[in-house]
Amino acid sequence: MAAVQDAVDIRNVTKRFGSFTALDGVSLTIADNEFFTLLGPSGCGKTTLLRMIAGFEEITQGEIRLFGDPIAGRDPNHRPVNTVFQHYALFPHMTVRDNVAFGLKMQGMDAAGRRARAERMLEMVHLSAFADRMPAQLSGGQQQRVALARALAPGPRVLLLDEPLSALDLKLRQAMRVELKQLQEETGITFIFVTHDQEEALTMSDRIAVMSAGQVQQIGTAREIYEAPVNRFVADFIGETNLIEVDVTRVADGMAEVVLPGGHRLTCPSASSTGGRHALSIRPERLSVVAEGADLEAVVDRVVYLGTDLQLMARLEGGAEFHVRLQNSARTAVPEPGARIGLKVEEGAARLLAD
Amino acid sequence: MAGPGASGGGGGGGWRPMLVPLLLPTWLTIGIFLVLPVALMAVYSFLTKEFRGGVIWEFTLAAYDQFFVNRGLFGDEPPTIEWTYIAIFWRSIWQAGLATLFCLLVGFPTAWFIATRPASQRGVWLFLITIPYWVNLLIRTVSLKFLIRDNGPLNEGLMALGVLDAPVTLINTNLAVQLGLFYSYLPFMVLPIYAAVERYNFALSEAAADLYASRWVTLREIVIPVVRPGIVAGCILVFVPSLGAFLAPDLLGGAKTFMIGSLIEEQFKGSLGNWPFGAAASMILMTLVLAALLVYARSAAQGAGPGAAR
Numbered sequence: 001m002a003a004v005q006d007a008v009d010i011r012n013v014t015k016r017f018g019s020f021t022a023l024d025g026v027s028l029t030i031a032d033n034e035f036f037t038l039l040g041p042s043g044c045g046k047t048t049l050l051r052m053i054a055g056f057e058e059i060t061q062g063e064i065r066l067f068g069d070p071i072a073g074r075d076p077n078h079r080p081v082n083t084v085f086q087h088y089a090l091f092p093h094m095t096v097r098d099n100v101a102f103g104l105k106m107q108g109m110d111a112a113g114r115r116a117r118a119e120r121m122l123e124m125v126h127l128s129a130f131a132d133r134m135p136a137q138l139s140g141g142q143q144q145r146v147a148l149a150r151a152l153a154p155g156p157r158v159l160l161l162d163e164p165l166s167a168l169d170l171k172l173r174q175a176m177r178v179e180l181k182q183l184q185e186e187t188g189i190t191f192i193f194v195t196h197d198q199e200e201a202l203t204m205s206d207r208i209a210v211m212s213a214g215q216v217q218q219i220g221t222a223r224e225i226y227e228a229p230v231n232r233f234v235a236d237f238i239g240e241t242n243l244i245e246v247d248v249t250r251v252a253d254g255m256a257e258v259v260l261p262g263g264h265r266l267t268c269p270s271a272s273s274t275g276g277r278h279a280l281s282i283r284p285e286r287l288s289v290v291a292e293g294a295d296l297e298a299v300v301d302r303v304v305y306l307g308t309d310l311q312l313m314a315r316l317e318g319g320a321e322f323h324v325r326l327q328n329s330a331r332t333a334v335p336e337p338g339a340r341i342g343l344k345v346e347e348g349a350a351r352l353l354a355d
Numbered sequence: 356m357a358g359p360g361a362s363g364g365g366g367g368g369g370w371r372p373m374l375v376p377l378l379l380p381t382w383l384t385i386g387i388f389l390v391l392p393v394a395l396m397a398v399y400s401f402l403t404k405e406f407r408g409g410v411i412w413e414f415t416l417a418a419y420d421q422f423f424v425n426r427g428l429f430g431d432e433p434p435t436i437e438w439t440y441i442a443i444f445w446r447s448i449w450q451a452g453l454a455t456l457f458c459l460l461v462g463f464p465t466a467w468f469i470a471t472r473p474a475s476q477r478g479v480w481l482f483l484i485t486i487p488y489w490v491n492l493l494i495r496t497v498s499l500k501f502l503i504r505d506n507g508p509l510n511e512g513l514m515a516l517g518v519l520d521a522p523v524t525l526i527n528t529n530l531a532v533q534l535g536l537f538y539s540y541l542p543f544m545v546l547p548i549y550a551a552v553e554r555y556n557f558a559l560s561e562a563a564a565d566l567y568a569s570r571w572v573t574l575r576e577i578v579i580p581v582v583r584p585g586i587v588a589g590c591i592l593v594f595v596p597s598l599g600a601f602l603a604p605d606l607l608g609g610a611k612t613f614m615i616g617s618l619i620e621e622q623f624k625g626s627l628g629n630w631p632f633g634a635a636a637s638m639i640l641m642t643l644v645l646a647a648l649l650v651y652a653r654s655a656a657q658g659a660g661p662g663a664a665r
Contacts, residue, residue, distance in 0.1 A: 054561075054565060055564075056561055056564075075564065076561070076564040076565050077565070077566075077567045077569060078565045078567075081565075082565055082566065083561075083562070083565045085558050085561070085562055087556075087558065089556065089558035089559050089561065089562040090562075091559060091562070091563075091577055091581075092559075092581060093580045093581055093583075101562070102566050102576075103566035103567055106566055106568045106572065107567055141561075150566070151565075151566075154567065155567065203646035214546075279649055
């Protein structure tokens with residue numbers, strides 16, 4: 001295969017609003033045809049970054065390239081990207097069809113061509129029957145799909161999605177995740193998706209950039225950032241984890257030997273290359289209750305029933321809180337509150353963090 | 356569109372006596388301040404005039420006849436169309452339309468400016484807009500007259516600056532009337548447009564830009580249609596009072612700028628008036644305005660329907 005050009009190349013981009021720094025030296029590249037997610041809590045700068053790609057915010061420092069072209073100074077209407085807005089921003093005085101055809105009209109396509117392409121787009125999002133309605137006559141989910149069709153109609157090379165699912169209810173959100181991913185695969189357009197919802201990010205993305213406080217914390221596939229978080233923030237933000245302070249006795253070749261509370265030693269993958277005291281991340285579902293050969297010992301405080309799972313809320317020696325997830329099955333022996341249990345950490349499941 | 360019955364207060368057309376005390380204030384207000392005066396005017400327009408003002412209770416169409424039909428000075432010539440009053444009406448509509456246009460051209464950017472300031476500053480700007488209106492309209496109009504007269508501050512100032520060699524006569528011209536109407540009614544344009552722009556979702560402009568629309572196209576295709584109710588309200592609020600205005604044309608204009616408002620006013624002033632004729636002219640004016648608004652409302656209702664969009 002020929003070398004694939006990057007769709008978006010963000011180089012050391014900084015954005016300041018007055019004295020507030022929204023983005024602090026962010027660099028990342030997004031490949032063509034990639035479903036790339038910017039994930040982080042509100043205020044982390046993810047939406048600002050998206051708006052800079054779209055052209056709604058100016059770049060304070062650094063450079064953004066779209067398919068190799070620097071885009072600074074180009075107005076939004078001169079960038080080959082389209083946006084699905086958080087609250088859709090459908091034109092309230094136009095029919096669904098006219099909304100979808102608006103970008104085509106601006107590109108100078110003739111009326112017949114516009115109409116045909118708008119019909120095709122509406123078909124793609126299963127809204128053909130609603131072409132003559134006004135946006136206010138549609139449900140939230142339908143409006144969302146109109147926004148999607150409108151942004152896709154002009155055939156952008158990059159589609160920007162700003163928390164497009166946040167206003168929908170859970171069932172619809174789950175269905176739309178699958179639809180969005182399918183759509184991205186079918187159209188082959190690069191999607192840049194902004195969300196604070198980690199489940200959304202994990203289910204759809206080819207790669208995810210986890211952001212916090214204006215900086216990229218980690219970039220990787222869903223599996224990488226979940227299973228090999230580099231720092232406390234990523235480990236804590238993605239999924240649920242137990243963070244315990246441990247002493248490192250030996251580090252070599254990306255592995256570390258640590259002393260767990262209770263005195264047992266454990267060898268685990270490490271994101272840190274220094275000794276001393278560090279945080280160890282252990283996912284609650286990567287533990288099992290064992291009678292012998294336990295790595296950790298804990299006292300059960302409560303057992304919470306979650307349907308598919310049971311959550312044990314326990315305390316380690318020294319009082320640190322520790323969660324364990326057990327699958328809800330007839331074979332699972334459920335400890336009583338107050339019981340003292342031994343826990344075995346799955347091979348390679350514990351991970352020493354850099355900070 | 357839903358039928359008129361759809362919005363009934365759950366009564367389904369059924370009569371509920373307990374609603375009477377609740378509706379009474381509304382009925383009284385509309386009855387005393389709308390129905391009664393209009394009915395009085397309608398009745399007076401069909402009565403016979405008394406020479407020293409007032410009416411004689413004898414039914415006649417004389418007032419309308421005088422308005423539309425020319426029978427010569429002594430009333431013995433074959434009837435032709437009387438153009439005098441129609442011309443005054445036409446001039447008034449033209450003047451009011453022009454004033455509305457000027458108010459719109461200045462009012463829209465003003466309203467836009469205020470609505471896009473930070474929320475904490477908007478109040479101050481609106482306050483500044485309304486300050487002149489704490490002074491009585493008559494006094495403001497007279498002041499304007501002093502400002503623009505041949506040896507007033509405007510002309511003297513421009514001559515002192517060397518812009519003018521000789522004073523430009525503004526007083527008693529259409530331009531002066533325009534200025535008076537513009538100045539009198541500008542806030543009625545600014546305020547409704549401000550209210551509409553303040554509610555405008557600026558993400559729509561971003562969406563348009565994102566879909567390759569330039570700023571002008573965004574203004575024409577998105578902003579103006581979305582804030583149109585505010586624009587329409589502003590235009591009605593300026594056009595209707597401008598049409599019936601008499602202070603500005605009286606004080607700033609002359610015989611050539613005579614407007615309907617002045618015509619009607621004269622019929623009720625002193626002993627030279629003609630009450631039935633004034634009432635008839637008012638009825639004709641009101642009918643015209645109502646008809647124009649109805650035509651507009653109908654076309655707007657069609658324009659908003661799904662069938663009209665291309």
